[in-house]
Amino acid sequence: MGAIQQPTRAMGPYAVEIRSESFYLTRTEAEVCTAPNRHEAVVPASDLPYLAAAFRQVSSHKAWRLREWADGDPSDTSWALPLDGEGEAPAASWEVSRDGEKLSIRGPWIVFAELGRGLLSTELCYLNLTDLDEALKALDSEAAAH
Structure with missing residues (x-):
């Protein structure tokens, strides 16, 4: 359960839903x-x-600042395996x-698409947020330079 x-x-x-070690990011109007x-x-x-604004909201939340999740291993993506065990992490x-x-x-x-309802949502571990934010900023900077 999240907030x-x-x-x-x-x-x-x-929109963002904060959880203990991860958060959900949902995009409406996702057609x-x-x-x-x-x-x-x-x-x-x-x-x-x-996306940058959504990530700022996450990183300003107390769950992020407490960093109870910080001892995790960002290279362990086994949590994202399909429930049936089929497929790759x-x-x-x-x-x-x-x-x-x-x-x-x-x-x-993990990306969940309900495009018929106009929703695209994802679950991201806090451990992985900084790297994603930096990758998107680099891409944005690169586009601005051209």
Whole structure:
């Protein structure tokens, strides 16, 4: 059970639910998104500032600041295996890329797509947030430089 946070205007279509060692990130109005597999999401590239704002909300929450999760191993992605044991665990590192107006994010998370309901949600371990945030910032900086 988690604590659903009040989204800020800067978060656009994203909302956050805080948990003890992870958080859920949900994008509404997700008809413009895809989920090619359980560890990848494709969202509009214009979502970069919204994601940054959502991550700021997470890192400002007391669950993050207490860092009770900080002794974990970010390379252990076994928690993301399918319940039936079929399939692979995701890579421990993030792969982010931009193709025109689309942003592809692949890494140590689980992506749930209910595109018919306009929802795309993910679960991220706090251990993996800083690396994802840095990868997205680097991609944004690279795009701004061109």
